[in-house]
Amino acid sequence: MHDIFGITPWEFSALAAAAMVVGFSKTAVSGANTVSLAVFAAILPARESTGVLLPILICGDILAVLTYRRHAHWPTLWRLFPAVGAGVVLGTVFLGFAGDGAVRMSIGVILLVMAGVTLWRRKQAAAAEAESTQSRAARVKAGSYGVLGGFTTMVANAGGPVMSMYLLSAGFKKLGFLGTSAWFFLIVNSAKVPFSVGLGLIDGRSLLLDAALAVFVIPGAIIGKACVNRINQRLFEQLVIAATVLGGLQLLLN
Numbered sequence: 001m002h003d004i005f006g007i008t009p010w011e012f013s014a015l016a017a018a019a020m021v022v023g024f025s026k027t028a029v030s031g032a033n034t035v036s037l038a039v040f041a042a043i044l045p046a047r048e049s050t051g052v053l054l055p056i057l058i059c060g061d062i063l064a065v066l067t068y069r070r071h072a073h074w075p076t077l078w079r080l081f082p083a084v085g086a087g088v089v090l091g092t093v094f095l096g097f098a099g100d101g102a103v104r105m106s107i108g109v110i111l112l113v114m115a116g117v118t119l120w121r122r123k124q125a126a127a128a129e130a131e132s133t134q135s136r137a138a139r140v141k142a143g144s145y146g147v148l149g150g151f152t153t154m155v156a157n158a159g160g161p162v163m164s165m166y167l168l169s170a171g172f173k174k175l176g177f178l179g180t181s182a183w184f185f186l187i188v189n190s191a192k193v194p195f196s197v198g199l200g201l202i203d204g205r206s207l208l209l210d211a212a213l214a215v216f217v218i219p220g221a222i223i224g225k226a227c228v229n230r231i232n233q234r235l236f237e238q239l240v241i242a243a244t245v246l247g248g249l250q251l252l253l254n
Contacts, residue, residue: 037049
């Protein structure tokens, strides 16, 4: 593997572990794959790392859909997709002009703000039922989170924590959360492929590395599926928020 991006066997081992984390995050704790984002960006050139990671994420998305496909809430998905599409276009334009430092800092700030807002909202409405998904406020929230999710997923594959904050704030329980998130990212990540190819982020060399790493997603997904049945709802939400905060801090500090 040394000829692919000049990586060493130790670096390949780190990328393989990060691919396992992708599988785990897709079937257990959404947002944990910000760790994978950090590892890929540390070992590979920052821009190219997003192109290598995207097919790995899609492999994880496929496994997650196979596991939780019956638990998706499609009205939420249809409400999000138009705003996410706008966010992906904005992210593509941003990638064409911004440097790596600006990209990392902006996403890190967004993730930390989202985590803070979600914690505040949950305190304010701890005893209340989830808000109506048909209300005007819910539609505005879906639009704002959708644009941010599309933007962050395009520029750094970091849309998971943003969508996690949205689904938690909308009152989704564990299986509904995972099923809705699984379909959302399979569709959105697949739609990002032409944009990434157009930006030169995906090519034959990156796909060769993906072919070697994809197999490691499977054991991660199996471990995640085994763990999620042992995680109660409160702990699940705490882990998702913690992964989001750590991901935001990592992006700001690098």
